[in-house]
Amino acid sequence: QNNLPNTFTDAETGIVFNSWGIPNGSPQSQGGWTFGMALPSNALSTDATEFIGYLECASKDAAGWCGFSLAGPMTNSLLITAWPHEDTVYTTLRYAGGYAMPDKYAGNAEITQIRSSQNSTHFSLVFRCKNCLQWDHNGSTGGASTSGGFLVLGWVQAFPSPGNPTCPDQITLEQHDNGMGIWGAVLDENVANPSYTAWAAQATKTVT
Ligand code: HEM
Numbered sequence: 001q002n003n004l005p006n007t008f009t010d011a012e013t014g015i016v017f018n019s020w021g022i023p024n025g026s027p028q029s030q031g032g033w034t035f036g037m038a039l040p041s042n043a044l045s046t047d048a049t050e051f052i053g054y055l056e057c058a059s060k061d062a063a064g065w066c067g068f069s070l071a072g073p074m075t076n077s078l079l080i081t082a083w084p085h086e087d088t089v090y091t092t093l094r095y096a097g098g099y100a101m102p103d104k105y106a107g108n109a110e111i112t113q114i115r116s117s118q119n120s121t122h123f124s125l126v127f128r129c130k131n132c133l134q135w136d137h138n139g140s141t142g143g144a145s146t147s148g149g150f151l152v153l154g155w156v157q158a159f160p161s162p163g164n165p166t167c168p169d170q171i172t173l174e175q176h177d178n179g180m181g182i183w184g185a186v187l188d189e190n191v192a193n194p195s196y197t198a199w200a201a202q203a204t205k206t207v208t
Contacts, residue, residue, distance in 0.1 A: 001155075001183040007190040008036055010054060012115055013126055015199050017054050018191040020183065022155070024058075029157050029179030031058025031121060035068055037185075038199065043146040043192045049133050051146075052114070052199055055082055056124040058178065062086075063161040065173065067094075069154030070132065070144045072182040074099060077142060077154070078109065078135040081173075084123040085165040089116035090207055091127065092168035095137040104169055107136045112203040128203035149187045156180040168208060 005018035017036030024032035036054030057066030062084050071077030079094040079102055091111045094102035114126040134143035144151050156176045163172035193199075 003184050004186050005188055020185050033155050033157050039192045040196045041192050041194045048146045050130045052128050054126050059123050064159045066157040072152035072154045082125055083162050084118045089125045090168050106138045113205040114202045128200050151185045153185050154182045
């Protein structure tokens with residue numbers, strides 16, 4: 001897992017991300033795992049409340065799920081889970097008090113999608129995550145501060161598909177089986193972009 005970010009431009013949308021990941025072919029996770037983040041232009045001086053995320057995750061024949069933790073650990077952090085089903089990539093916001101099936105997140109965070117794609121080995125999603133950088137799950141609070149230029153994030157990947165895949169509030173999961181970890185993600189000046197507002201306005205698709 002790289003700590004210093006790569007800078008990566010999504011070809012289809014032109015959105016510029018800081019990105020971190022597990023390379024395809026690494027022993028930690030079959031197929032690799034990539035996460036990118038784009039932030040509002042002032043996010044390195046004033047804590048942002050939202051971000052645009054890029055996820056590229058391994059899947060086998062359109063099965064599997066992946067996700068990340070916005071504080072690092074699985075527990076007491078806002079968790080984002082994504083999976084492909086038919087031609088849609090679904091997401092759910094979750095929160096876990098322990099190492100068991102996470103609850104549906106009770107706060108006001110919201111994901112809207114900019115684009116998604118899938119092939120036989122991977123799926124990807126570009127999405128806006130509003131109110132995702134500070135959280136309150138029934139009084140359990142926390143956050144990820146962008147102004148410090150450094151985040152601690154967690155990654156996770158699994159090959160079995162969720163149960164109830166077309167109903168994000170009611171999915172069932174088995175414990176992840178294709179790698180997990182925590183890493184320190186340094187943010188550089190490319191993460192905060194004056195085009196953020198225009199990019200975020202493209203996030204018009206709600207998948208529920
Ligand atoms: C770690 C169980 C779902 C993110 C772990 C560990 C267990 C576990 C037992 C610790 C394993 C070890 O240290 O060897 C489960 C079960 C789940 C589930 C039973 C569902 C039924 C999720 C989801 C996410 C997630 C949905 C995020 C979207 C993580 C992360 C770690 C982790 C980032 C590594 C960091 C840490 O140890 O806290 N999980 N998990 N998990 N899990 Fe989960």
